[in-house]
Amino acid sequence: MTPSQAQGPRFSPLSVVALAAWVALLVVLSVWMGQQAYRWLPVQASTAAPLVDGLFSFETAVGTFVFGGVVSVMAWVLLMHRADKYDESDAEPIEGNTRLEVIWTAIPLVLVMAIAVYAMRVNTTLGMLGPMEHIHLRSPVEDAGGYPGDRLPAEQVEVIARQWSWEFRYPGADVAATELHLAVNQPVTFRLVSDDVLHGIYIPAFRVKQDVIPGRAIDFNLTPTREGRYRLRDSQFSGTWFAANQADVVVESAADHQAWLQAAARQPLQSGISDASREFAQRGQSTKAGWATVPPAPPPQVNVPGSNTLPHDG
Amino acid sequence: MTLATFPASEPKPSWTRYFTFNTDAKVIGIQYIVLAFFFFLVGGLLAMIIRGELITPEADLVDRTVYNGIYTMHGTVMLFLFVFPVLNGLNNLLIPTMIGAPDMAFPRLNAVAFWLVPIFGVLLMSSFFVPGGPAYSGWWSYPPVSIQNPLGHLVSGQGLWLTAVALSGVSSIMGAVNFVTTIIRMRAPGMGWFRMPVFCWTALAAQSLQLIGLPSLTGGAIMLLMDLVAGTSFYDPAGGGDPVLYQHFFWFYSHPAVYVIILPVFGIFSELFPVYSRKPLFGYVYVAVASFIIVGLGLVVWVHHMFPSGVPEWMRNLFMFTTMLIAVPTGVKVFAWLGTLWRGKIRLTTPMLFCLGGLFNFVFAGVTGIMLATVPIDIHVSNTYFVVGHFHYVIYGAAVLGIFAAIYHWFPKFTGRMPYEGLGKVHFLLTFVGANLNFLPMHPLGLMGMPRRVSSYDPEFTFWNVIASLGAFLLGVSVIPFLLNMVSSWVRGPRATHNxxxxxxxxxxxPSPPAEDNFGEHVPVVLSRPYGYGSGEPLVEHQAEIEAALIQAEQLESAR
Structure with a gap:
């Protein structure tokens, strides 16, 4: 299939048909790419995920059309408008076309504004669902009652990010763990704090990410929607063992979650997971040359260390 | 116009002038470019180590501390010691000759700005050898991790890094003052604003951004240095400081810095597409003016780097809109280049191939750029390999390819020798394939959730990382034909005519190469817009006589 556009200022019927067919083909390709886009992302395991993925799919389709259009013109020009060998002459001097300029200013303007409005709506929805609601001024009610629990009947989890470990505290159940356990379809409010440097809490399957900033406590809501084991990664560079600063997130049924909390509360405190501490201890014997590092914080003392090596769903 | 003004009758200047405090912009331009390519090799070597480490999931090639130092220095060297200097080199070569000025407005300041580059380059390189190693907190150098100073010494890699970045800022400000003044004050008679080549428009736009933005970064870096060595608490929460404040200082400059890099490359595309399509630049006025719309918008988008940092909802929405708007003037330029190619007489020379490849990569980067501007998508992919893929498409895929195009295109003008086409085409092929193989796989990795800056990763990311590493090694190989071409053409390439x-x-x-003072006293009077391909109108008064004199001088030279 090759498009055949007009060589003169007037378009022949055949070239219009060919151009329309090519555009139709591009549209089909774009829609198909938009569908494919879902497969490039991890499983959807939170209320935010379908909204983010829908937006990404839409932009993939639009982007495919734009990219495909530009590349089609480039390919056409390279095939059809090459100078003949030994042809040293110039082409016909077309200086510009104001109507075209107006069109290709207006169309992208409308397009990107439409995308921005769509994205802003998703922002608003996400804010109501939880994950986008974070930095806000504390009201007197909150000062008296702690978490904004009256808006969402959320489980409270305190997340402490350190160089380099994650600790999850469940104040209601008096449990601490280095593996995050959440009940499916129940909103949860994290209170994010850092003892040392910037960190980022990032759970790809939930499509959420939030920097953890020393000196601030950040409230952050989300609702998991799929049972399974997922990865939580540090997303803001935090020093030597940044890459190893990962934890697992287990989403389980409400009943299992209650059982886990009760069993965990009976466990004695022990050292939680800290790959950094383990590697740092081995480093003494290592012959590999390294540069300076701050030592890792000691592993947090928790009821349940959990695991960060089991197979996970994303 | 007499033959006496041409260098054919002058003694050949010695090559040793490239190692001296020379004030000729054409010497300084070549000094910048050659030094920048030295650091291109250094930064490239560091990239090879990064991709070597990432070809396997475990941190096994180098220690994690070494990996962090190397990725930090890769970004720093490539930006501050390669991209900015090489573009300043092109500015030095092209601005005076394109506008008919004998030199830059402040030649000695120009030389000082250049000589600061090797000084801070040596400073930065020396940080590899201080106790504790070089800076390791990324080229953003976010506090508090950047002020942790594990050994507690007064002289640390991070301290040297900050000093180097501050000096780089000073050098760039000096350069910007010079370029802006030269373009505003020293244009040839008859060269009104809308008779000025687009490269000069984009250089003026980019250098204006430097003047507005750099004080923010330089000031921010000096405050960080104070926190590091003098115990202040501008950004240290332990002392009441705010680490997020630094991010504002940093991105207020460092986002526009992307436009400082890409605008001159837009200029290069706008110069070269007409030459190799044999057509005027489509919509010249729109393309020229769009540069300044990009400047205005580029200054009000920086928070899009901080969407997950904890900025309020209204700020996220506002900066999403401004970021989206940048697509409009950028789109105007892309469509103008397509309009220029359309029904042209395309010649696939080496510089043209690099421009076409650069345009292809740039449009792809534009698509992922819109995705990144969208707050909910950005929340998922920010600080992942998706971003790394996106900006390498911009910086390597578009900007570096554009820079190569410029070097091949203007090489004969400033060396007097022709580069070899065959080697150039091999260089293009390896670069284009290598860059796409290297940077495309980073997008699926980021979508899957692989954070950037990691020295190890989960095994599910292995497949795409192996492909990316192979692409990187291909890019490593691609510099061989380039260096061979540059050295052998300069030493013994065929002599270049003036055009x-x-x-x-x-x-x-x-003439190729031009005399030290370019046109000297005989600056031609500009009669028309640039890019008059096919119009038959002369660009300057007495054009036929000037060209006849140049040809006569060339014949005299070859007869000798």
């Missing part, structure tokens, strides 16, 4: 590409522009009315 080997049959291009239109004041610089092509000078």
């Amino acid at each position: 080997p590409w049959n291009a239109i522009g004041l610089e092509w009315l000078l």
Whole structure:
């Protein structure tokens, strides 16, 4: 299939048909790419995920059309408008076309504004669902009652990010763990704090990410929607063992979650997971040359260390 | 116009002038470019180590501390010691010759700005050898991790890094003052704003951004240095400081810095597409003016780097809109280049291939750029390999390819020798394939959730990382034909005429290489817009006589 556009200022019927067919083909390709886009992302395991993925799919389709259009013109020009060998002459001097300029200013303007409005709506929805609601001024009610629990009947989890470990505290159940356990379809409010440097809490399957900033406590809501084991990664560079600063997130049924909390509360405190501490201890014997590092914080003392090596769903 | 003004009758200047405090912009331009390519090799070597480490999931090639130092220095070297200097080199070569000026407005300041580059380059390189190793907190250098100073010494890698970045800022400000003044004050008679080549428009736009933005970064870096060595608490929460404040200082400059890099590359595309399509630039006025719309918008988008940092909802929405708007003037330029190619007489020379490849990569980067501007998508992919893929498409895929195009295109003008086409095409092929193989796999990795800056990763990311590493090694190989071409053409390439590409522009009315003072007293009077391909109108008064004199001088030279 090759498009055949007009060589003169007037378009022949055949070239219009060919151009329309090519555009139709591009549209089909774009829609198909938009569908494919879902497969490039991890499983959807939170209320935010379908909204983010829908937006990404839409932009993939639009982007495919734009990219495909530009590349089609480039390919056409390279095939059809090459100078003949030994042809040293110039082409016909077309200086510009104001109507075209107006069109290709207006169309992208409308397009990107439409995308921005769509994205802003998703922002608003996400804010109501939880994950986008974070930095806000504390009201007197909150000062008296702690978490904004009256808006969402959320489980409270305190997340402490350190160089380099994650600790999850469940104040209601008096449990601490280095593996995050959440009940499916129940909103949860994290209170994010850092003892040392910037960190980022990032759970790809939930499509959420939030920097953890020393000196601030950040409230952050989300609702998991799929049972399974997922990865939580540090997303803001935090020093030597940044890459190893990962934890697992287990989403389980409400009943299992209650059982886990009760069993965990009976466990004695022990050292939680800290790959950094383990590697740092081995480093003494290592012959590999390294540069300076701050030592890792000691592993947090928790009821349940959990695991960060089991197979996970994303 | 007499033959006496041409260098054919002058003694050949010694090559040793490239190692001296020379005030000729053409010497300084070549000094910048050669030094920048030295650091391109250093930064490239560091990239090879990064991709070597990432070809397997475990941290096994180098220690994690070493990996962090190397990725930090890769970004720093490539930006501050390669991209900015190489573009300043092109500015030095092209601005005076394109506008018909004898030199830059402040030649000695120009030389000082250049000589600061090797000084801070040595400073930065020396940080590899201080106790504790070089800076390791990324080229953003976010506090508090950047002020942790594990050994507690007064002289640390991070301290040297900050000093180098501050000096780089000073050098760039000096350069910007010079370029802006030269373009505003020293244009040839008859060269009104809308008779000025687009490269000069984009250089003026980019250098204006430097003047507005750099004080923010330089000031921010000095405050960080104070926190590091003098115990202040500008950004240290332990002392009441705010680490997020630094991010504002940093991105207020460092986002516009992307436009400082890409605008001159837009200029290069706008110069070269007309030459190799044999057509005027489509919509010249729109393309020129769009540069300044990009400047205005580029200054109000920086928070899009901080969407997950904890900024309020209204700020996220506002900066999403401004970021989206940048697509409009950028789109105007892309469509103008397509309009220029359309029904042209395309010549696939090496510089043209690099431009077409650069345009292809740039449009792809534009698509992922819109995705990144969208707050909910950005929340998922920010600080992942998706971003790394996106900006390498911009910086390597578009900007570096554009820089290569410029070097091949203007090489004959400033060396007097022709580069070899065959080697150039091999270089293009390896670069284009290598860059796409290297940077495309980073997008699926980021979508899957692989954070950037990691020295190890989960095994599910292995497949795409192996492909990316192979692409990187191909890019490593691609510099071999380039270096071979540059060295052998400069030493013994065929002699270049004054206008080997049959291009239109004041610089092509000078001999190759031009005399030290370019046109000297005989600056031609500009009669028309640039890019008059196919119009048959002369660019300057007495154009036929000037060209005849140049040809006569060339014949005299070859007869000797």
